[in-house]
Amino acid sequence: MDSKSLGVGAVLGAALVSAAAAYSQSTKTETTAQNLSGLQRNEVHSTATPSQKFGVVPTGQPTDTFDTTKQGPADPILGVALAYKAETRKDKVDGGVGAYRTEEGLPLVLNVVKEAEKRVLQELNEGKRNLEYLGQAGDDAFIKATRAFLFGADCPRVKNDSICTVQALSGTGALRLGGEFLRRHRPCAVVMPNPTWGNHFNIFESSGLPTGEYRYFNKKTLGLDLEGMLADLKALPKGTCVVLHVCAHNPTGVDPTPEEWQKILNVVQENKLLPFFDSAYQGFASGDVDKDAYAVRLFEAAGVEMLVAQSYSKNMGLYGERVGALSIVTHSKETAARVLSQMMIIVRANYSNPPKHGVAVAATILSDPALLKQWKVELKGMVDRIAAVRKGLRAELERINAPGSWEFMTKQIGMFTFTALTKDMCEKLAKEHAIYITSNGRISLAGLKMSQLPKIAGAIKDVMGPKL
Numbered sequence: 001m002d003s004k005s006l007g008v009g010a011v012l013g014a015a016l017v018s019a020a021a022a023y024s025q026s027t028k029t030e031t032t033a034q035n036l037s038g039l040q041r042n043e044v045h046s047t048a049t050p051s052q053k054f055g056v057v058p059t060g061q062p063t064d065t066f067d068t069t070k071q072g073p074a075d076p077i078l079g080v081a082l083a084y085k086a087e088t089r090k091d092k093v094d095g096g097v098g099a100y101r102t103e104e105g106l107p108l109v110l111n112v113v114k115e116a117e118k119r120v121l122q123e124l125n126e127g128k129r130n131l132e133y134l135g136q137a138g139d140d141a142f143i144k145a146t147r148a149f150l151f152g153a154d155c156p157r158v159k160n161d162s163i164c165t166v167q168a169l170s171g172t173g174a175l176r177l178g179g180e181f182l183r184r185h186r187p188c189a190v191v192m193p194n195p196t197w198g199n200h201f202n203i204f205e206s207s208g209l210p211t212g213e214y215r216y217f218n219k220k221t222l223g224l225d226l227e228g229m230l231a232d233l234k235a236l237p238k239g240t241c242v243v244l245h246v247c248a249h250n251p252t253g254v255d256p257t258p259e260e261w262q263k264i265l266n267v268v269q270e271n272k273l274l275p276f277f278d279s280a281y282q283g284f285a286s287g288d289v290d291k292d293a294y295a296v297r298l299f300e301a302a303g304v305e306m307l308v309a310q311s312y313s314k315n316m317g318l319y320g321e322r323v324g325a326l327s328i329v330t331h332s333k334e335t336a337a338r339v340l341s342q343m344m345i346i347v348r349a350n351y352s353n354p355p356k357h358g359v360a361v362a363a364t365i366l367s368d369p370a371l372l373k374q375w376k377v378e379l380k381g382m383v384d385r386i387a388a389v390r391k392g393l394r395a396e397l398e399r400i401n402a403p404g405s406w407e408f409m410t411k412q413i414g415m416f417t418f419t420a421l422t423k424d425m426c427e428k429l430a431k432e433h434a435i436y437i438t439s440n441g442r443i444s445l446a447g448l449k450m451s452q453l454p455k456i457a458g459a460i461k462d463v464m465g466p467k468l
């Protein structure tokens, strides 16, 4: 296990101890902050010296300049996007960032989004909407619609209000809100699949939680390592939070089958683990929004407590609008209400309240049957194009006899294909062929054009050499 991984079982016992320490540290920080604001409020009567009142927390860093700030490393995924942008060769290929492009290589704004946006702006012009602040929890219409979209309108816990949902700054913001809630109110270690979306570790570590990994991907079969996964989950201390990708696992494109999800649920229940589902691709995996929600609905129906982060970046193409939500699924309406009160405190301290426009568009689509229908058709169009690229790339690699079997490529689903290309090979792809993919061998199929596939397949064969 690498240093990132606190491992499983006994080692995570120590992680839980440090989670408790992180929690107590956070409590201390709050107490210090409260004391400081108390000092400032009572300044007139205070006998404290200025340095006692305003002295900084000792960090070992200089306190009088920015000049010593060190250069930070580029984000592994966004860094690829920057390198692609800076590339001047005309035949460059964008297989890095997970963003959908048309066959012409252009970003896509869905027609249904344009229509919903028109309605929102019209309502604004007619005075039916305004630009006042939202409450901390966000837009009520969006919250209701997104919860029903995820859990299904007939879900009993949706109906009896035992799910606390707050609007979030897309999937990333939802994960971060969840991380912060856990640190403050239910401290625990957070374990993630190996591999996982690069930002997961970043988010939970920044939330002050200890992190670890569980086995997920079998490098030999390029499929799910169910046995390893279940063994690692069984070895975790009770109460550990387990991040699960709802569908279209990023970066592997490998999802559990319904039977495998049932086995994972059994271990979660036996071991009293806390699932934290990440739903960044609902509808984007199979083209069917209900089918893609299978795992969340299975776990919900089993009555477990859990968290779910939702994103509309990919499935509605609302990337920059930052549209998402966090749902905390509890056992009762009363608990959900208390959780909401704490979520509102967290939101208030971070950004006060969320933005309005993107969620108004999403809520308009989700709550109008005709727009919903139109969206599903356009969503399926994106999914079908990615599937065609996936099939086309495999066919091209096989046609030119690139070494090894490429069958895995069409077994994987979602936006990406996770190849066995090494870091060096990925670097060579960029340097020698102007093909940009992440250094873990992940290719974003959604950014490729069919016309580029012969070039990409040829370059892959070239960087692989005669054999792997």
Ligand SMILES: Cc1ncc(COP(=O)(O)O)c(C=O)c1O
Binding pocket: 098, 169, 170, 171, 172, 173, 197, 245, 250, 278, 280, 310, 311, 312, 313, 319, 324
């Ligand atoms: C697995 C996973 N979770 C969450 C996100 C969050 O994306 P956003 O913050 O744009 O919603 C992404 C985006 O790539 C992702 O792949």
